[in-house]
Amino acid sequence: MSKKLTSRAEDYSKWYNELVVKADLAENSAVRGCMVIKPYGYAIWEKIQAELDRMFKETGHQNAYFPLFVPKSLFEAEEKNAEGFAKECAVVTHYRLQNDPNKEGKLRVDPEAKLEEELVVRPTSEAIIWNTYKGWIQSYRDLPLLINQWANVVRWEMRTRLFLRTAEFLWQEGHTAHETKQEAITEAKLMNNVYATFVENFMAIPVIQGVKSESERFAGADETYCIEALMQDGKALQAGTSHFLGQNFAKAFDVKFTSKEGKQDYVWATSWGVSTRLMGALIMTHSDDKGLVLPPNLAPFQVVIVPIYKTEEQLNEITTIVNSILSDLRSVNISVKFDNRTTYRPGAKFAQHELQGVPLRVAIGPKDLENGTVELARRDNLTKEVISLNDLTNRVQGLMIEIQETLFDKARTYRDEHITEVNSFDEFKRVLDVKGGFLSAHWDGTIETEDKIKEITKATIRCLPLEYKEESGVCVYSGKPSKRRVLFAKAY
């Protein structure tokens, strides 16, 4: 193993970057801002995908696939959306390379192969999808149209960080069409709720559901619902968004339907997405100075078994026992790996599995053979226990639930302790500086105030929580009246 991880206290940002690479989750590639997702990281993403996909289908959605490219003329059709993404678009202008006549063995773009119309690499797919929906929707019988796409998208970011902000990322994007405004709003809320349920139950990350302020809204949306999480350094992370798009895209692409009553109207739309950014949230919520900590629901393998032996004979004995453990655990759907590599010593294996966040380690050595025991080591709280082999399956099943819950509870406690009500701008700045986290504050509802606060403190409105109490107060910045608190934070 390579040298020790930088600690969070020392340099949180460095800790994160090192952890992602050392735990074999991802690395930077030769392409500016684009990452390689390594097998171990991708296995976690596959678990995220599988569960979300199940939840989407359970709520009536179907998957489809739309083109990677968006012709410029379609891209610009919904003006706000186009304006919001124009500055970060990768653009295909040519469709052929040729031998470079000036450089032996090199290629150059063939100047003859210029596209008549440039193609934007999708930063999001509303434009290409709504242009397609135009052909799919004629009558109320075609509605609701409930579609999801798993895809890669590209947003040319100047400052990138593995998983959190990359030029190319993987995501899913739902795009739905409805007869009525109310139905579309219900859908947008439903999917935000699906995200919240998934992120809390599966990723063990507590989130706050809310709506965005106007200036933080998705370009082209009438309302953006979101789930906001809090990282260990006190910064917030937007983990998912679900947009009520009104009739904006239907109007831009002329998508009308005939109602039961024979009336023509534009359809109502939503879109919603989560991305590989969730991997960043996962890492930053649970991990510690020893490396990654994974909730059992998302671990590529939940249990690793490491044999400790000196002789071939001991290894054989251990292997016999492990084979029976493997089949017992697998029969109750525990994913388990027997790390019987002969090229690494137990110490190196322990270090690697700790770094990679395997929830539970089982070690079996010569003493265990004598006593009919095994040693369990929990990754989350680093405790160890020796138990009878007979109790193993039950104990492991129980621990999977316990670890999952412990991680969530710990994260929720931290998060709850870091929501601070502040009632003056001085307090706002001080708490932000000293403690971080979410600041629950009155705000006068104007973009001007929001901008000023951002300019001065770098904190933004993360959301107007869906759950709140009406409360008369005055804006922390302007002193103007306000009827509710909103959540500010510095954010990823």
Added chain:
Amino acid sequence: MSKKLTSRAEDYSKWYNELVVKADLAENSAVRGCMVIKPYGYAIWEKIQAELDRMFKETGHQNAYFPLFVPKSLFEAEEKNAEGFAKECAVVTHYRLQNDPNKEGKLRVDPEAKLEEELVVRPTSEAIIWNTYKGWIQSYRDLPLLINQWANVVRWEMRTRLFLRTAEFLWQEGHTAHETKQEAITEAKLMNNVYATFVENFMAIPVIQGVKSESERFAGADETYCIEALMQDGKALQAGTSHFLGQNFAKAFDVKFTSKEGKQDYVWATSWGVSTRLMGALIMTHSDDKGLVLPPNLAPFQVVIVPIYKTEEQLNEITTIVNSILSDLRSVNISVKFDNRTTYRPGAKFAQHELQGVPLRVAIGPKDLENGTVELARRDNLTKEVISLNDLTNRVQGLMIEIQETLFDKARTYRDEHITEVNSFDEFKRVLDVKGGFLSAHWDGTIETEDKIKEITKATIRCLPLEYKEESGVCVYSGKPSKRRVLFAKAY
């Protein structure tokens, strides 16, 4: 439903294009050569993915994800590969759009945002992946490296057809690295065999395994293994390829490893892929003039139940029975849909499910209620039977296997009847013209002859089958001596 499908006899190509669209599998998009895969088509692709993914993992492979873009300088590193794909590369040259100063509300490429180095949208990922492997492989302990990627790729084709040849398509690409030449060859053969097993057992499409002639080899490969299928119009379709890449990419990207003995050597490589093209093979192998025919293993739903009723009361009675059928069938893992839409009549539903190839239709009407029966209609051979409700689960289970086998047997019989041994060039041309299919012929092994035959007949060498008998003969074209027959055909 829209008007009748063109028949295969009338215009095979038109039949295919219409079928893909009418059965709701895919359609052309606003982007030249790029398709939209519709939910029903995508659901079939998901079944293909799930089973292949399972088989890849069972053979020790892990998934990962590499960037969409390949910097031009990396792309050109392996010269043969670069030369092979240069003419069909979409190229990103800019990373920003801006408001067009000459056209209100329009965007244009920002001339200030030109990339220093152009980015090729991956037509295949050897270059970016081998550049990454350089950092992953140091010693024999890092080998074999067995990785697969599910991704979209872009090859700028001038003449495109839904699924068969599209500018963007979805695929998986395996990329492995090995210590020895023999191990890499074994891997390439193994994966070709995985493809053959999958395509035969799951897609019910018989294939011939073989190797490509030098001129049909993948650009950058030392050997290309392939599986070749035969469509109903007598044209062959390459359904998958698996390449032994020698040390070509290891040398181009300087990927060496230290062996157990401490020696340094370049690693040996394979790559292998199948794509959404398989959808085209599926459609063209089994479907008929009434529409799509799906093998039960790949059908989004294997059984559809259509209620036939006049009164609300009848529908309620039928629904009670259907609910119990649904739970019985699902308990034995049959996927089933109850088509209780009130917006369509039974006749329209029958037509739609026939067009969409649902393997088995169950109809329940008032008479069935009286008699305790249901009517089954098989999509593959269009036969019907009335059976007792009590026998339904057993019968459906049996039919799923029977239909799967029947489809495979039918396709294999057709394929076997269309492999013709030809012994002269006249016979070659006549059989190709009149009967089509594979021509098993002696060939002198030269590219010149291969080119000449292609020029004259449009037939190419599909493969040198792995299973063959040594046999002295003379080349059908040149009359020069030959030791074995190879398979020629016109191909997609």
